[in-house]
Amino acid sequence: MPRFLALICCLALPLSAFAANDSYISRLLNKSVPGGVAVIDLGTSGPAPHASFQGRPVLVVNEQGNHWLAIVGLPLTLKPGIQQVQVQNGQAFNFSVGSKHYPEQRITLKNQRQVNPEPDDLKRINGELAEQEAAYRSFSPGTPSNLLLDKPVNGPLSSRFGVRRFFNGEERNPHAGLDFAVPAGTPIKTPASGKVVLIGNYFFNGNTVFVDHGQGFISMFCHLSKIDVQIGQVLNRGAVVGRVGSTGRATGPHMHWNVSLNDARVDPAIFIGAFQP
Template structure:
């Protein structure tokens, strides 16, 4: 059903304006780690929007109405937030509200204690790898994404949800920034939308990793892969295979980890596959 609906994005974008549009019903989950859909009004040209100083994805709902699709970082506190909208007449601020959401905890035991407390050489490696990945997450191209309703990269049950507070060997670390799917090693990983490969690598925590830019800062990241089947610069079709499931990096077993990022904010991929839970 999801695969059937996603190609109809362009049709939905041409529907008459509604108080609660299809895109808003699908994506508007304005909580920390969620997405806020903000009506930017009408105009002949797409307004340029920024949030926390970073450019935001803007799509056309119909012939004259524009929507900002804003990624809300997990660190944002509930309350009022501001978009900066740059138009021909100047810059204006537009407020939107962020609600609250409580995320569960997950306790994981790792045999490799360096993956909990890396040694100095590991830390130097991690620092360089983090810089590469931050640069990729902050990529912003003018391309409009092919679809906002995404396909699952693999078919399988979820083994870990987004936003979970993670404790490794009893020590708290960063919250889980994506979804984990419990699927066997070697399962093909498919791109949930068309895009361009902007980064690949083998990283200390993530293992074999691929970043795909879907356009306007809408980015998928896949990691812990056993094999990478693409290279930087490759154009990937929706459903195109980017690699295979594995257990490289900091992983207790084979699974597929998928991040989604908007305006350099990691957000819950469940929103884009119709599986979000408040």
């Protein structure tokens, strides 16, 4: 088989087939910077080890039949330097986190309440935030169907992960996902198999869907014009979760996609081969 065809076939393989290349997962995912992902060799055979980072369980996958890797999400707030993954047998694995510069983005909104919410808005926002944080913290036992994710929509990126955002000149939280510039009504497809764990219509995010891919690996889609799934629904890879819209705090139709690992929002570009160092 020609070399480039072999690469294409490898990229399309499900997680169970990654054993064909013992360094593939690391080369794909290991972007050890704040907002990135660290792949840690646990050097363990036998049953799957239970690993944690900063007190939260992390995704562990099998490589070559009896070799285990921890796939660790690194929050944007993490300081560069030496970090540590803990395993239930008392072992600890050190790894290094580098630095990364994220650019600024300035956005003008007509609705000033979406920049400085009123007291009643804040009450709603805090309740919605608690719901979403609980969904991000969920940790189901299943292994993700694939780690190289499909794009939820086909379209150009309009805003990257980690951008420092200023709304009407006031700094707010960094951008926690990727934005794709696509028309309203475009179908949004789940990038891996999973279960719908939360849906809602939120003050900032508008119509929102959370899909749990397994072991704390979660996708969130927001600003939807329509939601096409229900809580508890099990989805195959590529199933439609909803349609692109501009609900919530949005200046126009686009698809916003978050990826979370061990309750850390990380750059979705890592999982679609579009990461920029």
